[in-house]
Amino acid sequence: MHMNWFKYSSPQTFYPLAGKMIPWFFWAASLLCAVGLYVSFAIAPTDFQQGEAYRIIFVHVPAAWMSMFIYLVMAGWAAMGLALNARLSAMMAQALAPTGAMFTLLALVTGSLWGKPMWGTWWVWDARLTSELILLFLYLGFIALQSSIDDPRRADRAGALLALVGVVNVPIIYFSVKWWNTLHQGSTINMGVAPKMAATMLIGMLLMALAFWMYSVAVALMRVRCIMLERERSSDWVKALSAKGGK
Amino acid sequence: MNQTWLTVLRRDLLLALRRRSDIATTLFFFVIVSSLFPLGIGPEPAVLSSIAPGVLWVAALLAGMISLSRLFAADFADGSLEQMLLAPQPLAWLVSAKIFAHWLVCGLPVVLLAPLIGLQYALPNDALLVLVYSLLLGTPTLSLIGAIGAALTLGVRGSGLLVALLVLPLYIPTLIFGAGAVAASQHGMSAEAHLSLLAAVSLLSLVLAPLATAAALRISVE
Numbered sequence: 001m002h003m004n005w006f007k008y009s010s011p012q013t014f015y016p017l018a019g020k021m022i023p024w025f026f027w028a029a030s031l032l033c034a035v036g037l038y039v040s041f042a043i044a045p046t047d048f049q050q051g052e053a054y055r056i057i058f059v060h061v062p063a064a065w066m067s068m069f070i071y072l073v074m075a076g077w078a079a080m081g082l083a084l085n086a087r088l089s090a091m092m093a094q095a096l097a098p099t100g101a102m103f104t105l106l107a108l109v110t111g112s113l114w115g116k117p118m119w120g121t122w123w124v125w126d127a128r129l130t131s132e133l134i135l136l137f138l139y140l141g142f143i144a145l146q147s148s149i150d151d152p153r154r155a156d157r158a159g160a161l162l163a164l165v166g167v168v169n170v171p172i173i174y175f176s177v178k179w180w181n182t183l184h185q186g187s188t189i190n191m192g193v194a195p196k197m198a199a200t201m202l203i204g205m206l207l208m209a210l211a212f213w214m215y216s217v218a219v220a221l222m223r224v225r226c227i228m229l230e231r232e233r234s235s236d237w238v239k240a241l242s243a244k245g246g247k
Numbered sequence: 248m249n250q251t252w253l254t255v256l257r258r259d260l261l262l263a264l265r266r267r268s269d270i271a272t273t274l275f276f277f278v279i280v281s282s283l284f285p286l287g288i289g290p291e292p293a294v295l296s297s298i299a300p301g302v303l304w305v306a307a308l309l310a311g312m313i314s315l316s317r318l319f320a321a322d323f324a325d326g327s328l329e330q331m332l333l334a335p336q337p338l339a340w341l342v343s344a345k346i347f348a349h350w351l352v353c354g355l356p357v358v359l360l361a362p363l364i365g366l367q368y369a370l371p372n373d374a375l376l377v378l379v380y381s382l383l384l385g386t387p388t389l390s391l392i393g394a395i396g397a398a399l400t401l402g403v404r405g406s407g408l409l410v411a412l413l414v415l416p417l418y419i420p421t422l423i424f425g426a427g428a429v430a431a432s433q434h435g436m437s438a439e440a441h442l443s444l445l446a447a448v449s450l451l452s453l454v455l456a457p458l459a460t461a462a463a464l465r466i467s468v469e
Contacts, residue, residue, distance in 0.1 A: 134419060148403050148405060149403055165417070166417075176444075
């Protein structure tokens with residue numbers, strides 16, 4: 001069977017496809033979020049050590065997972081854009097960055113909200129918190145670089161290179177922060193969730209992670225549609241589209 | 248090929264010598280930043296020597312960073328950068344000579360001056376020695392990683408601040424291992440582990456950073 005893998009790599013063909021996909025991902029996200037929240041707030045048992053406040057992890061942990069996962073996906077798109085010289089890949093990387101930064105911030109905020117009742121302090125220079133903060137800096141650097149270069153082609157490629165440099169550095173940063181942390185403070189605070197976590201807790205967390213994932217896809221597709229229109233505003237298909245009333 | 252490398256190095260050093268105030272600015276910046284901390288925190292030697300590794304390393308980081316915008320800007324403005332892009336020699340090779348020149352001009356003076364500032368922070372002698380070692384191993388990384396940021400922001404508006412945003416997060420491992428080495432020797436532990444890791448980061452960036460910088464220059468100049 002012959003398939004043209006590159007059919008949807010041009011903005012003109014991808015724009016309507018993305019428009020058709022967005023509602024599906026949004027529905028999946030809302031459904032998974034509803035079930036996930038029900039499981040995490042109504043079914044999952046109260047933690048005997050941490051009480052009810054532990055339930056923040058149902059938002060916190062999936063947000064932290066997504067923040068790292070989106071950076072990898074973003075760098076993947078960036079690499080593909082550089083290697084294949086595909087415009088759409090670079091646009092996808094650009095569209096993913098704000099969502100990734102948002103999840104990083106969400107993970108940090110929920111982390112400190114959880115830290116206050118658990119550790120008695122809003123912020124601890126814990127290895128995971130610190131590397132999450134640095135991840136936020138990396139996202140902001142990517143966004144700042146892209147938005148300060150006027151030529152979109154150069155902005156794409158410069159951003160892609162920065163994302164790749166960041167990906168090489170992320171493990172180095174993570175381990176350096178981890179070793180720094182163990183050197184400076186003993187393991188008095190064990191951030192890990194209790195080792196034998198109830199199965200319902202894990203299910204709730206996974207459902208929320210899936211919901212966040214679907215939400216990220218939907219939002220990235222919406223954003224990439226805007227970017228496509230903005231970049232291609234002088235092309236024929238965008239003009240035809242706007243003549244039809246944007247359908 | 249070695250000849251070209253030496254020529255680029257010699258040229259950059261000569262240009263730096265003709266504009267000595269540039270070197271002086273970096274050094275003064277390092278001295279002033281590290282002199283501000285005792286004024287803000289207080290003159291107790293115990294406090295100062297405990298914050299010294301971090302403060303001196305952060306000051307070295309910032310001093311290396313403010314000089315980054317000069318790395319390619321002048322060559323970009325007068326067109327010699329384009330000639331380097333067109334040259335038959337690999338761009339990464341030529342760029343590595345420029346980065347080495349930048350380190351000789353902006354990194355090495357800081358390394359040599361650091362023990363003097365360390366004395367003001369009441370650092371013991373063996374910690375001073377480790378400070379010099381760690382800076383000697385770590386500051387090349389700052390120039391190497393910084394060159395990527397400088398190349399990416401070449402000719403971009405507000406590039407000075409942008410470089411800080413791009414490069415400082417990538418400096419974190421160097422800061423941790425460098426300041427950690429000094430702190431370890433202060434606490435009577437061996438600094439060897441930190442210094443080895445610092446050298447590992449340096450070697451990794453020595454291999455990868457010129458390639459990334461060359462790619463970034465091609466993106467920026469085209």
